[in-house]
Amino acid sequence: MNIREFKTSLYKEMSGMTKALGNPHRLEILDLLAQGPVPVEYIAVNTNLTVANASQHLQVLKNAMLVVSEKRGKYNYYKLANEQVFKSWCALRRLGFSQNEEINNLFNDFRKERSELKTISRDELIQKIKTDSVVIVDVRPEEEFINGHIENALSYPLNELRKKMSELPKNKEIVAYCRGPLCMMADVAVMFLSTNGYKASRLEHGFPDWEAEGMPVEKL
Template identity: 50%
Template sequence: MEKRAYKDAVYGQLADVTKALANPRRLEIVDLLAQGEFAVEDIARETGLSVANASQHLQVLKGVQLVSATRDGHYLRYRLANPDVYAAWQLLRTYGLTRQASIARVVQDFRTQRDVLETLTIDELLVKLDGEGVVLLDVRPTEEYRQGHLPRAVSMPLDELLDRLGELPRAGLIVAYCRGPFCVFADEAVQQLRQRGYPAVRLEEGFPDWQHRQLPVETV
C-alpha cells in the first residue's frame, strides 16, 4: 500500500468517527446516554427529535461503535459503547467551557437569568459532605436516579419539587445535581428553591462525572 493511500485510509477512518460526533443532536444524545440506557422513543422525547430522526442519528453513532444496543422486550436499549466515549465527551465539554468564551458565556447568561449565581464543583462538594447539614437533591427523572445516584441523595424530579418542599431543610445547604453542566434541571430547581428562601446551589458537574471519577454510587 502506498504512503498516501495509507494516510488517506487512517485519517479518513478517524475522521469518520469524529464526524459521527460532529453534530449538535448527536452530542446531545451522547450527553443523555451518559446517564444510562434509553429506548429510541425516550431519546426522541428527551431531545425533541422525531423517532425516525433519532433512530437515524443512533445508526450513525452505532456505525462507528460509539453506542451499542440490546433488546429488552419491545424496546431497544441504547447506551454508550464504553467509558472512552464519555471521556471524549467530557474532554470536548471542558474544552468548550474553558477555551471557547462564547460557550461559557451562553451558560453564564442562562444561569444569571435564573439567579443561579453560585455553583459547587465535585471537589468542593466532597469537602462539604464531611461536615453536617448538606442535603443532596437528585432532580433527574426517577428512572435515571434508579439506574444510579450519589450516596444519600434524595430523588426529587423537578415536577415534584414544589409539592415536596416540606421534606427540605430551611437551614444548612441544599445541593441540587442533574445530568451535567448543560442540563437545566438543577438550574430550575435552584431557581425555584431560592425564590422560596431555601439555601440551594447547583453542582457544576452531573452524575456521570461523579461515576466516572470512581466515587461511590448507590442504586435503588
C-alpha cells in the same frame, strides 16, 4: 498496504467518528446516554425529537461505534459504547468552552440572569458531606436516578419538586444536581428552592462526571 495507505485508512476511520459528532442533536443524545441505558422512545421525548429522527441519529452514532444497543423485551436500549466515549465528550465540551467565545458568552449570560444561583464544586460537596451539613437531591427523571446516582442522594425529579419540597429540611443546604454542566434542570431547581426560603446550590458538574471521577455512587 503501504504506510501511506495504512495511515489514510486510519484517518478515514477516525473521521467517521468526528463526522458523527458534528451534529447538535447527536451531542445531546450522547449527553443523555451518559446517564445510562435508555430506549429510543425515552431519547426522543428528552431531546424533543420524533422517534424516527432519534433513531436516525442513533444509527449514525452506532455506525461510528460511539453507541451500542441491546434488546430488553420489546425495546432496544442504547448506551455509550464505552468509558472512552464519555471521556471524549467531556474533552470536546472542555474544548468548546476554552476555544469558543460564543459558548462562554451564552453560558455566562444565562448564569448572570440568575445571579442568585450558587454553584459548588465536587470537593466542596465532599467536605459538606463529611460534616453532614447537606441534603443532595437528584432532579433528573426517576429512570435516570435508577440507572445510577450519587450515594445517599434523594430522587426529586424537577417536575415533582413543587409537590415534594416540603419534605426537605430548611436547616441544611440543599445541593441539586442533574445531567451535567450543560443541563439546566439543577439551575431551575435551585432558583425555585431559593425563592421558597431554602439555602440551595447546584453541583458544578453532573452524575456522569461524579461517577467517572470514582466518587461513591448507588444503582437501584
